[in-house]
Amino acid sequence: MSNKLQKKQAPSIVVKPTIDLTKINTGALTAGLSKLTIPRLFYQLVIFVMDGSGSMTYEGKTGKSKGDELSDSLIDTLKRLKASKNKNCFDVSMYAYANESICVLRQVPIKDLDLTKNYNPCDFITHYNSTKLGETMEAVKQECNDYLKINGEKNAQALIIVLSDGVVFDYDLSLKKCNELKLNNKITIASIFFESVSWQEGFNIDDLESYKKYMQDMASNESLFTSTLNADEIRNHMIKSISTVSKIN
Incomplete structure (x- = not known):
């Protein structure tokens, strides 16, 4: 009986491709990564409504003038x-009011806001x-409703920060508009x-x-109201209000 030798095949060797790091286009990689954005956790509209009366x-x-103090406080808040x-x-919007109503800044993402302006x-x-x-407040109401409708399927909300240094002449109408907003x-x-x-001049200090x-x-609750002479306290109140409503530190 003859012995038959069976040849065994040599085991195959898998060669894994290697990356030549010297040939990576780092410029293209950096450009690609720079276009990546972190998904929004929430959609927060902040509307500043500022007294621009005499x-x-x-x-x-x-x-400084109180108007300039307000601007400084606002910019510090937005920088933060x-x-x-x-x-x-x-997202941020701004209005000024006196005898007239002016949209100072149409809705813009905070990251795109120019903070060099007054x-x-x-x-x-x-x-x-x-x-x-x-x-x-009627214009603000419309903007809030539009924002919440557009972002209806998302975690969206609106915060309105109203400032005045004196008597609101059309107080009953203004309070009515605020109460309508609070229903949402x-x-x-x-x-x-x-x-x-x-x-x-012309107003009684007793009032x-x-x-x-x-x-x-006008505020949604007492904790969201402050009365102060200090522009820094205005800034702190703005920051506290935004942090409270947005639930961030």
Whole structure:
């Protein structure tokens, strides 16, 4: 009986391809990565509604006009938002009001906002010997409703920050508009009474507490209202309001 030798096949060797890192187009890779965006966790519209009446041209606590103090506080607040890890979640609008209603800034993502500008509301107002808020709140209401409708399937909400340094002449109408907005549980109103170093001519200092109460009643709750002479406290109240509503640190 003859022995038959069977040849065994040599095991196959799998050669894994290697990456030559010297041949990677790093410029193209960087460009590609730069286009990647972190998905938005939420859609937060913040609308600043600023008194631009004549009294906002008066000197504030720092020696600047109250309008300039407000602009500085606003820009500081927005810089903080723009530097936050959630910056792509915020959109911003601004209005100024007096005898007239002016849209200072149409809705823009916070990341695209130009913070080199001055946002003194008095710079946008031509007729300023009265303080009428109702027309502006109607425009704000429409903007909020449109924003929430467009982002209806998303985690979306709106925060309105209203500031006045005196008497709102059309208070009943303004409060009515605020109460209409409060009916939507996705809309929150914060308010600030920016007090004066010296009280305005023609108004009784004894009524000051009533004017503060008017502004407080516009807010969604007492914690979202502040009354202050200090522009830094205005900034802090803005930041606190945004953080509270957006549930971020």
